[in-house]
Structure formats: C-alpha cells, structure tokens
Amino acid sequence: MIVDVITIFPEMFSGPMSTSIVGSARERGLLELRLHDLRDHTSDRHRTTDDYPYGGGPGMVMKPEPLVDAIRAVRDLEPDEAPVAVLTPSGRTFDQEFARSLGSLDRLILVCGRYEGIDERVFAHADMTISIGDYVLTGGELPAMVVIDAVARLLPGVLGDEASSEDESFSEGLLEYPQYTRPAIYDGISVPDVLLSGNHAAIAAYRREEAIRKTARVRPDLIESARLTDDERRLACDARKEIDRD
Ligand code: ADE
Numbered sequence: 001m002i003v004d005v006i007t008i009f010p011e012m013f014s015g016p017m018s019t020s021i022v023g024s025a026r027e028r029g030l031l032e033l034r035l036h037d038l039r040d041h042t043s044d045r046h047r048t049t050d051d052y053p054y055g056g057g058p059g060m061v062m063k064p065e066p067l068v069d070a071i072r073a074v075r076d077l078e079p080d081e082a083p084v085a086v087l088t089p090s091g092r093t094f095d096q097e098f099a100r101s102l103g104s105l106d107r108l109i110l111v112c113g114r115y116e117g118i119d120e121r122v123f124a125h126a127d128m129t130i131s132i133g134d135y136v137l138t139g140g141e142l143p144a145m146v147v148i149d150a151v152a153r154l155l156p157g158v159l160g161d162e163a164s165s166e167d168e169s170f171s172e173g174l175l176e177y178p179q180y181t182r183p184a185i186y187d188g189i190s191v192p193d194v195l196l197s198g199n200h201a202a203i204a205a206y207r208r209e210e211a212i213r214k215t216a217r218v219r220p221d222l223i224e225s226a227r228l229t230d231d232e233r234r235l236a237c238d239a240r241k242e243i244d245r246d
Contacts, residue, residue, distance in 0.1 A: 001032070001103070001108070001151070001152075001155055002032045002082075002107040003031065003032070003033050003034070003109075003110060003148055003151075004036060004082070004107070004108070005034070005035050005109075005112065005144055005148075006038055006067070006070045006071065006074060006110070006111045007035065007037070007140070008037065008038045008039060008112075008114055009114075009139070009141050012141045012145075013035055013144075013145060016145050016149070017145060017148065021149075021152065021153055021158060021159070022148065022149055022152045022153075028157070030157055030158050031148075031155060031158070034074075034077075036073075036074055038067065040070075041065075041067075041069040041070040041073065042066045043065075049062055049066050049067075049114075050062050050063060050115045051063050053116070053117075057116075058116065059115055059116025060115040060116060061116060061117050061118065061119055062113060062115055062117070062118045062122070064122050067118065067122045067125075068121075068122060068125050070111075071084055071125050071126075072125075074109050075109065080107065082105075082106075082109050083105065083108060083109065083127040083128060084109045084125060084127050084128075085102075085108060085126065085127065085130050086111045086113065086118065086126045086128075086129050086140070087110060087111065087113060087129075087130050087131075087140030087147070088113050088117075088129050088131060089131050089134075089136045089137070091128070091130045091131035092128065092129055092131065093133070093134075094130050094131065094133075094143075094150070096150070096170035099147070099151050099154060100154060102151045103151045103155060110130075110140075110148075111126065111140070112140030112141045112144050114138070114139040114140070115139075130143065130147060131143070132146050132147070153165055172211070172226070173222060173226040173227065174211040174222065174226055175211060175215045175218060175222070177206075177207035177210040177211040177214070178210055180192075192206065194206045208232075212228065212232055212236050212239070213235065213236070213239040216235075216236035216237070216239035216240045217239055217240070217242075217243055223240075
C-alpha cells in the first residue's frame with residue numbers, strides 16, 4: 001500500500017514511522033510512506049500556508065491554494081485514482097472498521113491540518129475526513145500516524161502471526177479478553193487454571209466470557225451493537241449490575 005502524507009512537518013513522522021512494526025513494514029516494502037512538504041506548494045518568499053480568518057476570531061486558517069495544489073500534485077504522482085482524506089477533529093470518527101476499509105486500498109492520501117482550521121473550500125477536493133477522537137490536537141500529524149499505524153498492521157504479511165490482527169479487541173465488537181504469560185503466579189495472583197488446562201474449547205469459552213464481562217464493565221456502549229446470544233447478553237447485564245452495586 002502507498003500512503004502519501006501532505007504536511008508542514010514531515011520531520012514529525014521520522015521516529016514513529018521508522019520504528020517497530022510500521023518501520024519493518026516499510027523496510028519490507030509492504031507499506032510505502034511518502035511525505036510531501038506543503039511549503040513546497042507555496043508561491044511567496046515566506047512559504048506561507050496560513051492566513052487570518054474572514055469574519056475575525058482567534059487563530060489562523062490554512063490557505064486553500066497550497067493545499068489544493070499539493071493534493072493535485074500528489075494525486076498525479078500515480079495514474080490510478082487515490083482517495084484523499086483530511087485529518088480534522090470535525091471528521092468521521094476513526095475506528096477499527098474504518099481502519100479495515102482503508103487497509104483494503106492500494107493507495108491513500110492523507111492531508112494534515114494545522115492552526116485553527118482549514119479553508120472550507122479545500123474539502124471539495126477530499127473524499128473523506130477523519131477524526132481520531134473527540135479532542136483537539138495541535139495538528140493532523142499525530143492523527144495521520146495513528147491512522148497509518150492502525151492500517152499498516154492490517155496489511156497482509158505485516159504481522160508475523162496472521163491471526164493476531166483478527167483475534168483482538170474490536171474484531172468481534174468486544175474488547176480483548178485478559179492475557180497472561182509466565183510466571184504462573186505473580187504478586188500472589190495466579191493465572192486462571194483453565195488457561196493451563198490445555199482444553200482449547202474451555203479456553204475459548206473462558207476468553208469469550210471474559211471479553212464480554214470486560215466490555216460490559218468498561219465500554220457498555222459496545223455491548224449494544226455486539227453480536228451476543230441471549231445467555232451472553234444476560235452475562236453482560238450481570239457484569240454491569242456488579243459495577244452499579246460497587
Ligand atoms: N486535528 C486536530 N485534532 C484532531 C483529531 N482529533 N483528529 C484528527 N485530526 C485532528
């Protein structure tokens with residue numbers, strides 16, 4: 001997959017995007033990350049990318065010309081169409097399903113906003129907007145890296161064990177079950193016996209129950225839309241009641 005990023009801070013990407021799984025995906029050619037400096041698409045001596053907002057108000061607004069010029073230039077790097085996504089707190093909320101849909105693309109162009117906002121006319125040149133959550137960061141660079149990280153680990157061959165991106169939090173609409181490794185007793189707390197039993201069916205049943213309990217306690221909103229049997233829904237209800245009693 002090729003990901004093009006348009007930003008005024010390409011240097012922000014060097015550490016996180018060269019380390020660990022994303023770094024190795026790039027080294028192995030599974031992910032190609034191309035960083036484009038927005039200032040290369042300015043035409044004035046100061047390489048200006050922002051200006052005062054019409055109508056007044058605090059902060060600066062990103063000018064449309066450099067952004068649209070950059071989007072056009074980056075689009076034209078390849079013959080095939082590539083969707084353009086603008087990172088903005090007013091975008092569509094990013095989640096695992098959104099990550100999966102982006103992961104199926106051959107190419108994606110990410111546009112990082114800065115300052116107080118982006119001139120509205122830029123959005124006519126975008127196919128989608130992405131917000132990584134209901135909070136405001138200083139720019140779209142960290143959100144772009146979050147999106148790249150989440151998408152990269154879903155690309156075929158990126159994770160050693162193909163199953164590990166399947167069998168995890170959110171895949172089933174539930175949080176992940178608790179995990180344990182050695183030692184079997186740590187700090188006086190034992191690993192649940194069932195995990196040492198070698199009984200795969202019992203282990204799977206235990207993990208599913210724990211995932212439901214944990215989701216009901218921590219993210220009851222996810223329980224609503226999770227696919228659960230009647231018994232499982234009762235289990236979720238009981239886990240929720242336990243919290244209300246505490
Ligand atoms: N830019 C600033 N905050 C953001 C957010 N939460 N998501 C995406 N882009 C942003």
